[in-house]
Structures are given as C-alpha cells and as structure tokens.
Amino acid sequence: MEKFTNVSGVAAPMPLVNIDTDMIIPKQFLKTIKRSGLGVNLFDEMRYNLDGSEISDFVLNKPAYRNAEIIVAGENFGCGSSREHAPWALKDFGISVVISESYADIFYSNCFKNGILPIMLSKEAIDVLMEDASKGENARISVDLESQTVSATDGTEYRFEVDAFKKHCLMNGLDDIGLTFQKIDAVDAYEKAQIKTKPWL
Amino acid sequence: MSAPKTLYDKIWDAHVAHEAEDGTCLLYIDRHLVHEVTSPQAFEGLRMAGRTVRAPDKTIAVPDHNVPTTTDRVEGIDNEESRIQVDALDVNAKEFGIHYYPVSDVRQGIVHIVGPEQGWTLPGMTVVCGDSHTATHGAFGSLAHGIGTSEVEHVLATQTLIQKKSKNMKVEITGSLLPGVTAKDITMNVIGKTGTAGGTGYVIEYCGQAIKALSMEGRMTVCNMAIEGGARAGLIAPDQKTFDYCNGRPNAPKGSDWDLALESWKGLYTDENANFDQIITIKAEDIAPSVTWGTSPEDVLPIDAVVPAPEDFKGGKIDAVKRALAYMGLTPGQKLSDVEIDTVFIGSCTNGRIEDLRAAAEVLKGQKIKNGMRAMVVPGSGLVRAQAEEEGLAQIFMDAGFEWRMAGCSMCLAMNPDQLAPEERCAATSNRNFEGRQGRGGRTHLLSPAMAAAASITGKLTDIRTFNGGA
Numbered sequence: 001m002e003k004f005t006n007v008s009g010v011a012a013p014m015p016l017v018n019i020d021t022d023m024i025i026p027k028q029f030l031k032t033i034k035r036s037g038l039g040v041n042l043f044d045e046m047r048y049n050l051d052g053s054e055i056s057d058f059v060l061n062k063p064a065y066r067n068a069e070i071i072v073a074g075e076n077f078g079c080g081s082s083r084e085h086a087p088w089a090l091k092d093f094g095i096s097v098v099i100s101e102s103y104a105d106i107f108y109s110n111c112f113k114n115g116i117l118p119i120m121l122s123k124e125a126i127d128v129l130m131e132d133a134s135k136g137e138n139a140r141i142s143v144d145l146e147s148q149t150v151s152a153t154d155g156t157e158y159r160f161e162v163d164a165f166k167k168h169c170l171m172n173g174l175d176d177i178g179l180t181f182q183k184i185d186a187v188d189a190y191e192k193a194q195i196k197t198k199p200w201l
Numbered sequence: 202m203s204a205p206k207t208l209y210d211k212i213w214d215a216h217v218a219h220e221a222e223d224g225t226c227l228l229y230i231d232r233h234l235v236h237e238v239t240s241p242q243a244f245e246g247l248r249m250a251g252r253t254v255r256a257p258d259k260t261i262a263v264p265d266h267n268v269p270t271t272t273d274r275v276e277g278i279d280n281e282e283s284r285i286q287v288d289a290l291d292v293n294a295k296e297f298g299i300h301y302y303p304v305s306d307v308r309q310g311i312v313h314i315v316g317p318e319q320g321w322t323l324p325g326m327t328v329v330c331g332d333s334h335t336a337t338h339g340a341f342g343s344l345a346h347g348i349g350t351s352e353v354e355h356v357l358a359t360q361t362l363i364q365k366k367s368k369n370m371k372v373e374i375t376g377s378l379l380p381g382v383t384a385k386d387i388t389m390n391v392i393g394k395t396g397t398a399g400g401t402g403y404v405i406e407y408c409g410q411a412i413k414a415l416s417m418e419g420r421m422t423v424c425n426m427a428i429e430g431g432a433r434a435g436l437i438a439p440d441q442k443t444f445d446y447c448n449g450r451p452n453a454p455k456g457s458d459w460d461l462a463l464e465s466w467k468g469l470y471t472d473e474n475a476n477f478d479q480i481i482t483i484k485a486e487d488i489a490p491s492v493t494w495g496t497s498p499e500d501v502l503p504i505d506a507v508v509p510a511p512e513d514f515k516g517g518k519i520d521a522v523k524r525a526l527a528y529m530g531l532t533p534g535q536k537l538s539d540v541e542i543d544t545v546f547i548g549s550c551t552n553g554r555i556e557d558l559r560a561a562a563e564v565l566k567g568q569k570i571k572n573g574m575r576a577m578v579v580p581g582s583g584l585v586r587a588q589a590e591e592e593g594l595a596q597i598f599m600d601a602g603f604e605w606r607m608a609g610c611s612m613c614l615a616m617n618p619d620q621l622a623p624e625e626r627c628a629a630t631s632n633r634n635f636e637g638r639q640g641r642g643g644r645t646h647l648l649s650p651a652m653a654a655a656a657s658i659t660g661k662l663t664d665i666r667t668f669n670g671g672a
Contacts, residue, residue, distance in 0.1 A: 016524070017517035018397055018497050022635040027616045031267065031282035033241035033289050035350075045637045050623075074517045076398040079431065080635060081614075082333040083239065084349035102398055105433050106333060106347055113351035163365070165225045176351070177250070180359045183219045183227060187361055190218035190229050200454030200462045201231050201259075201326070 002115050003173035007097050008142040011070035012059045013133035019073055020080035021107060025089040038085055039092030060093070064136030070143065072126065072133045073100040077118075078107025087114040097143050099150065101126055112166045113176065117145060125150070125158040145171060205472035207369045208438050209404045212344040212469070216327045218361055227361040231326040231343075234312045235262040235299070235353070237290040238616070239331030243354035244293040253297065255360045260299040261321050264290050265311045266616045268304055270579050270606035275305060283617065297357075310582025310608035313337040313550040317421065318582055320450025324439040324466040329356055334550045334632065335434075336427040340420035341447070342439035342469045344404070347428060367433065368478040370403040371471075374411035376485040381666040383560070384419035385552060385630070385649040386491045387411065387483075388426040393491070393501040394481060400432030403479065406471060407437050411485035417446040418556035425551045426632050429498035438470045490665050492537055493634045493647040495525035500634070504652070504664045508535045528636055529644050530624065537662050540646070544627040545576040545657040546639070547650055548606075549613040552630035553581025555588050557650040561630075562594040564654035568670060570602035571660035577604040577619070579611040603657070615640045628656040 029041045047058050054061045060068065071090075077100040078086060087110045090098070098111070099119045111118045121129070132139040132153050142151040145167060149157045169176065180187075194201060206214070219227040233256075240262070247253065254260055267283040268274060278284040287304065294301035300321075302309045308319065313334055316322040328338045328345035331353040338345035348362065356362055372391055391407075392399075405427050412423065420437045427435030444463060447453045454462045489503035500522075502509070510533035511522040526533070531540065547553075547561050558580065570576045578598050580586035586608055589595050595605050612619040613631035621627055621643025630653050634645040646662060655663040658670075 015517060015520070017521050020497075020633075020635045022614075022633070022638050026637055026641070027614050030238050030616060031280075031286055033245070033286060035242050045641055050641070074521075076401070076431070079397050080333065080429075080633060082331060082347035082349055084242075084331075084351060087349075102401060104398070104431060105401055106349060110349035110351065113349060163225075164223055165221070165363075176363055177252070177355050177358050180227060180355065180361060180363065184359065186219035187227065187229065187359060191360075194229070198462070198465065200323075200458040 001173045001175060004096070004115055004117060004145055004170040006142070006144050007069050008140050009069035010065060010067065010137055011072050011099070011129065011133040011141045012065040012068040013130050014059060014071055014073045015130055017074035018076045018079055021078055021083050021086040022080055024078070024086040025083065030083060030085050035088050036092060038089035039094065042089040042093045067094060069094055070097045070099065070141055071095055072129045073098060075101040077103050079104040082106045084110045084114070087111050087116050091116055099126065099129055112170055115170065117143065117170060119143065119150060119160045121150065121158050121160055128152050128156065205475040207471045207475045207477065208342060208406055208436055208469060209344065209369055210475070212325055212327065213366055215325070224365055226364050226366070228327060228364045230329050230356050230360050230362055231259060232316070232321050232328045233260045233356050234316050234328065234330035234335065235260060236266055236312045236330070236332060237264040237286045238266045239350050240293065240353055241286060241289045242350050243357055244297065246354045247357055252358045254299060254357045257298040259360065260357065261316065262290055262294045262299055263302040263309055263312050263315050264304055266610045266614065268609040269617050270609045270611045270619060272607060274607060280618070307583040307587060310585065311550045311553060311610055313425070314553060314581035314585065317341065318450070318584055320447060320453035323447055323453060323462070324443055325469050329362060333428045334425055337421050337425040337550055339424035339427065339435040340417060340437050341443055342436060344434055344436065346433040367404045368402055369476065370400065370405045370432065370479045370481070371477040372405050372407050373409040373480070373482045374407065374485050375409045375482060376411060377414065378411055378485045378488065381490050381651070382488050383649040383651065384415050384422040386488050388423045389491050389493070389498065389501045389647065390483060390488045391481070392426060392430040392498050394483065395430045397429060397497055397499045398431045400427065400430040403432045404434045404436060405430070405432045407435055412437060413440070416556055417442055418554040421554065422551055426498065429632060439466055490649065490652055492652065492662055494529065494531060494537060495522065496528055496634055496636050497525070498632070498634060498647065500525065502537060504537055504662060506537055508533050508537065510534070538664055540662045541660055542626045542628045542646065542656055542662065543575060544621065544625055545574065545653050546612045546627055546629040546631065547577070547653050548579030548581065548611055549631035550581065551632040552650050553579065553585065555585050557630065558585065558589045558594050561650040561654040562597040564651050565601040565658070566597050568601050568658050570657040574602070574657055574660060576602060576657045577606055577612070579606040580608050582608045612639050614638060628653045628662060
C-alpha cells in the first residue's frame, strides 16, 4: 500500500445522509476481478444519465470538483454492502480523504486498507467544512494525519481522532498481512490449543 | 470469580490469538465463507505474494451473487463478466484446495443459507465472509460479520482478523408476536427504532420471549439484518432448537465430538448482571406487519400507516426523505396499503429458507397473482428448492403464476439478469431498499414473505391481517 501523504485540496460537498456503498459503486461494476479502474464509475447512477452522458448538476461533474481529493459527506457514509469496491472506486477517482460525522463500520475499516483516511468530526465542524467545500476551487481544505488536524479555509484547525495502529499503518503504507505474519507463532499456538479443547472445529 | 460476561464477551475471549498493548487483537477465525464477487482480488493477492490458504478445511466457497437463476444456467452464463468471475472462483477453489459447491451442485445456493444448511456454521464460532449479511450466522450464537476484500485476503493467509472489540448492545423483544407478524417485522422494526447507524460500533444480542419463540429460520432472518442497523454482528444465544438444527448436518460434529461440542455450547449465554453498553426493549405486541416506504431500511412503517412527509423528520434526514419520496414516486399522506406494485420477489439470504417459502405458499394456495404481475420465487439453495418441490410448495407457486427459479442472490442485488426496470415497483423479501439496488431506478418495498405473497394477488401492498384471499 502507498504511504498516506498530507492532502491540501478541493473538497466536494455531499451533504446527503446515509450515502450507501450501492450509491458509491453500483453492483454492475462489482463484476471485475481487479482492484483498479473503478473511478470512472464512482457514483455512477448519480453521475451519468442512462445514455452515459453526464448529469451536469452532480457535484463531481462540476468543473470545480473534477479533481477533488476530499469529500465532505453527510453522516453514516458508506453504509450497506461490505464491497471494498467502494474505497477502490474513491481512490481510483482521486479521493484520499472523506470527512463525515460518522461511517458504517465495514466501510471505515476498508478505507484504511486502501490508503484512504476517513475522518470523523463534530456536526459543527462538518457544517463549516461543508460551507468551505461549497466554494469549490476558491477553498482548499488541508488534512495533516501526523498532527491529526483538518484546517478550514479561515485557518481554524479541527483535531480528529484516529486509532494509533491504523494511523501507523496508513502513514507507513504497511501491509496488514506482513504485520500479522510477524505474530504468527501466537496463531500457531492458538490452533494447537484449539485442536485439543475443541476437536470438532 | 470472574466478572459476568455477555455472550459476545465469551466468544470474543475464546478467539483472541494475540492482543497488543493498545487492545488491537488477532481474532482467530473458525469458518471463512467465500463467494465470487469479493474474493478474486484476494486470491490474486495471495498468488502475487506467493502465499497459500492457511486453513483450507475451514474455508468454504460457493458462487451466488452472479449466477443466473433460470434452469438453462447449466449450459453456461451468458454475461461474460459474470462468467469470468464464477470461473475465477472455480479455479481459485481448486488451486487453493478449499471446500466448494459449484453452480452444478444441488447444494449450491446463497452462501449464508448454505453455511448453516451444511453444518459449517455452529454455535460459539467466529464466522466471516466478504459480505455484510454474514451477520445471519449469529442466529447460532456464533460471532459472524462481513469483511472487505483486503480482510478476506488476510483471513485466507493467516486465519485471523485484526480487530478491536465492539461494544455490547442488548435488544430484547418481550412478549409474543401477534398473528401475521414475523421475524422480518421484528428485525425491520428494530432498525426503524435504532436507525441505520444506531448499531454502529456494536454487536447486538437479540433476546426475549419473542426471539426464543422463533424457529432457527426466523432467528437467521433477525440476525441477517443486524447490519442494516449498522451493527457488524447480531447474536442469539443457542438453545435446544439450535442444537437440534445442527445435529446430523453433514459437517456438524458426530459421536463423542458432538457430546463434547454440546457441553461447550451449553455455556454460550450472557451471564446474569453482565454489562451492556446499550439496551433496547421492544414489546412484541407493538410490532405490526411492516413495509418500507423509502430508500433506507430505517424507512419502515406499519402497513396501515401513511407515507410520511419530509417535515416529519429532523436534520439531514429531511433532504434525504425528499429525495427518497421523489425516487419512490410516493406522496406524503398516501396510504401504504394503496401503493400499487408491479413485481414480487421472494428469496434472498433474509427470506429464502424453507419456512419463508411455506409462509408465502400458505397465502398463495388456490390463488392467482394479479393479471400483469411479474412474480418470482428464488429459493436460497438447491436443497431448499428440492424440499419445497417435495412438499408441493413449488406447484402452489407455479399454479399461482410465480416463476420457480434456481438458487442464488438474484434480484436482491440484481447482479444477474433478474433486475427491475426504471420506476418498476417491487415488493421484495430481501434486505435493502437502496436507490438502484434492484436495478437502476427500481423501487423496492421490503416486507415479509406472507405480505409479499398477498401483494402478488391484490397488486398492492396488503395488510396480511385483513387479507382474505383474492378479490
């Protein structure tokens, strides 16, 4: 996984609550056997008409947001299906930070495996950042993972919480499987004990 | 004496293979279920890193999301991308030596129906699958939840998951359900009460008299939709019904192993005075046969209610409801029982088991679906299908005008050819009413199998309590 670097860029405002992973990447694009190439279909049904033409008033189709790196979203972002295609599509489009009041658990966890930082902030902070985001290219939001802060355009800094282990992995681009193999003796020991006490497993 | 524990605490504690100082754990996984959509990238990752599947005997694969449900599917899958994905699972299952039920096998079906049916799911286990409806298996008192594809790869390689413990929530359903009210209505009403994010960060234990009274099939329906309330997992303490269901299944323990397992399973309950971070209590008598009206599973109301107005809500939900009503083509104040439907879908990991088919067939016996109605039954597995045929249910469905399909996920997520057209309105026994879920522009109303059957006859969302046959 690539190391997460700090972001300072345009943020797309998506105030809708409960944006689900079916919206982020509809099922017809889950038929791929690859991780890449999904960005063009990110938010497909909100972004394109049936004939494939763009829906001009959808945020990511507006000139200011075509290269957005951040999404500021309504609460419970990423609910529903566990499909990791959702963070794959976001990342492939160029989004590396999502800012919302809350996330669904599985989506939240999937983001960290793909170099995306999902930031949780209070409603008050989100309101300010949503307003900033609506100014398009005239407002850049900055995200610093090391210091765990988001800076609004007026310079106000909002501190966010992130699990120390997840932060460490994201900042160093670490592969979870490699890390777990360092502790594989514990898994071997667990299995040995389990065979004795629970042979039916 | 140690502190009292919840059922979740007990299963969690029994599966921690390693705990770091910050509480990050390696949780050992007893069963890993795999399907064709969320696994190809994980197997590819293993291959590229030169890794193997650590515990192929604990890994079970079945294609379900993409497979066509028409009987001609044995001749092959027309859609090239779907075919490639199913073929990839064939190849991966063979190459990595995991248990596999191919499309041609009568035991093939939806992964969450096949697991319990084949005795892979047992009490006290940890079960994961790259699918959010893995919560279903919690009905056995096993800790079961959905994971992403990176985690699928992690489990394949290490048989563990990196996890921090969730919080405990108790959802108690007291008393007895009234006639016409089902497990589906319980689970939808819980979501209506908590909201789709109310369970985020929690594992839910469902308990109370109404839960105890449910069959295993009903309990699976309840746990299945825990994820729609935001909870990664739902749990129900195992009891004699659970043990009877498991006993004799192909992969359940036998002989002295069975006795040993049973002894262990009898300790799977929440201790008296164990701490829950949140408790929700619902009286069973307060639950009515319910339907969804919007595009989120929390948008649920009793069938005798009317479509709400955006002003009935607060905050960001107001705009979401405006959008949902426009998408659904509904008007505030409109009676839900006046909403006319085009299509009925009975099936899915929520309601595709034999009991669900029996409930629907009971309503359809001697009846005909409304003229012009499109109606299909998609059994949850090949074995459910075979049993329904043996019991004469298939004939009832076909006589009524339903299409009798092969097993798979089908129109629950419409990855195969079973899809809604724009603005086509469907009464569905599945679990998600999201925009575009059953086909772009399609309109979904979630409900129980009996209510779906009644709707197919009247052509409208129908109150099963007052339904007395075709008009």
